[in-house]
Amino acid sequence: MKVFFQQLRLFQQAEHFLLDRDAWKIGDGVVARSETRWGPFDWEACADAHGENSQLRRLLSVRDGFVLQDWKGKHIFYCNPPFSKILAIVLHFLKEKRAQPVDTAVMFVLPFWTDYPFWKLVLRYLGVFHIQDEFRFPAGSRMFASPTGKKGRRRDCGPTKWAVGIAKCPLGIVPGLYD
Numbered sequence: 001m002k003v004f005f006q007q008l009r010l011f012q013q014a015e016h017f018l019l020d021r022d023a024w025k026i027g028d029g030v031v032a033r034s035e036t037r038w039g040p041f042d043w044e045a046c047a048d049a050h051g052e053n054s055q056l057r058r059l060l061s062v063r064d065g066f067v068l069q070d071w072k073g074k075h076i077f078y079c080n081p082p083f084s085k086i087l088a089i090v091l092h093f094l095k096e097k098r099a100q101p102v103d104t105a106v107m108f109v110l111p112f113w114t115d116y117p118f119w120k121l122v123l124r125y126l127g128v129f130h131i132q133d134e135f136r137f138p139a140g141s142r143m144f145a146s147p148t149g150k151k152g153r154r155r156d157c158g159p160t161k162w163a164v165g166i167a168k169c170p171l172g173i174v175p176g177l178y179d
Contacts, residue, residue, distance in 0.1 A: 026080055044058065044079075046089065047059040066089070071097075072100035073104060077107065079109070087118040087121065090118050093169070102171065103171060104171070107168045109164060127175035129167040131168075135165060137163060
């Protein structure tokens with residue numbers, strides 16, 4: 001019985017067991033275009049626990065509890081949040097932006113799920129969040145890579161099942177922030 005539990009513990013610590021299935025990474029081409037348009041960026045939010053889906057050295061990860069961290073004064077590169085946490089993350093950003101609007105900015109990668117609460121919040125604050133036409137990706141776009149279970153390796157996720165948009169909240173005081 002002791003051997004069984006030793007083997008179970010080894011299995012649970014194996015890389016494939018610890019795989020973060022929310023750790024999708026946006027394609028480098030989208031990153032380069034957005035940084036040309038809105039950068040330079042100095043922070044990244046919502047990276048996986050090991051930073052393997054990150055684009056920058058300075059990041060807030062799942063391990064850091066990104067919704068508990070101070071975002072004030074950070075020009076966050078992009079935030080490609082886990083789907084289950086989008087509403088909490090958008091609410092956290094709005095709180096941080098209101099507290100220090102001049103130096104706080106973000107670029108969210110969001111699915112166009114218009115019937116979800118986070119999307120209703122984004123629509124309510126259209127003066128705060130800007131979605132540029134050049135950063136709207138229709139369903140069927142190839143823009144993400146997902147973990148494979150092997151350290152450092154990723155695979156093309158294939159065409160997206162839904163449209164995706166990049167919502168940017170710029171530095172400075174923006175209309176509607178305090179509504």
